Amino acid sequence: SPGFWKLTDLAAQRVQIADKVAAAKFGTPSPIDDPVREQQILDSVAAKAPGLGLSPSGVVRFFRDQIEANKVVQRGLYAKWTEHPGTRPPERPDLGTEVRPVIDRLNTGLLAELAATGDARARRSCDVRLAVTVRLVDARRSLDRLHSVALGESVRSACTHP
Ligand SMILES: O=C(O)C(=O)C[C@]1(C(=O)O)C=C[C@@H](O)C=C1
Numbered sequence: 001s002p003g004f005w006k007l008t009d010l011a012a013q014r015v016q017i018a019d020k021v022a023a024a025k026f027g028t029p030s031p032i033d034d035p036v037r038e039q040q041i042l043d044s045v046a047a048k049a050p051g052l053g054l055s056p057s058g059v060v061r062f063f064r065d066q067i068e069a070n071k072v073v074q075r076g077l078y079a080k081w082t083e084h085p086g087t088r089p090p091e092r093p094d095l096g097t098e099v100r101p102v103i104d105r106l107n108t109g110l111l112a113e114l115a116a117t118g119d120a121r122a123r124r125s126c127d128v129r130l131a132v133t134v135r136l137v138d139a140r141r142s143l144d145r146l147h148s149v150a151l152g153e154s155v156r157s158a159c160t161h162p
Contacts, residue, residue: 003120004133007113008155012137014066014106015150018073020099023089025074026081030095032074037100038067045111052115059114061157066110069154076146114158126159 025032045063046056081088093099120126134155138148 003117004130004158005137007110007117007158008130008133008137008151009141010106010109010113011066011069011154012141012143012147012151014103014110015069015073015147015154016141016143017099017102017106018070018147018150019077019089020093021070021095021103022074022077022081023091024093024095024099026078026088027092032071032078041067041107045107048111052111053118054111054114058157058160059111062110062114063107065157066107066154069150072150072153073146076150117158118160121158121160124161126161130155130158 022032024030042060042063045059049056049059114121120129134152138151141147143151
């Protein structure tokens with residue numbers, strides 16, 4: 001469904017960049033969970049919501065799921081890298097200068113797509129259309145099981161109909 005493609009593809013990019021987040025933190029004292037950064041993201045998107053015709057609470061719920069999905073991938077990669085040291089990333093990207101700016105850009109895009117799809121997300125057809133789009137994006141991006149599960153979880157509250 002073309003209507004949900006961009007939203008879903010941005011969510012897929014966001015779970016894929018979790019690889020770089022995990023690579024930046026693995027083997028350092030920085031924990032996967034950064035509640036301060038999370039709150040900054042949630043405050044920022046909540047503040048922008050009304051201007052885009054979106055409810056702050058719905059936007060916060062959506063981004064909580066984005067962040068939780070990102071952590072699912074990070075934890076999965078930590079487990080893999082711990083068990084199979086040969087699969088550890090050779091480089092450690094810098095979180096602040098290389099990774100978070102990309103996440104910021106994805107967050108901005110996701111917010112714009114939430115606004116663009118507001119009507120479609122309120123329809124009863126949303127669940128089916130979104131599920132189909134998730135499968136298509138999943139295939140197009142050749143997501144593995146870990147990222148595929150995370151993508152599904154990341155968009156679980158995107159539909160707003162009762
Ligand atoms: O920026 C980080 O440190 C991340 O791990 C990414 C992210 C996110 O999805 O935005 C996920 C977990 C952290 O608690 C904070 C933010």
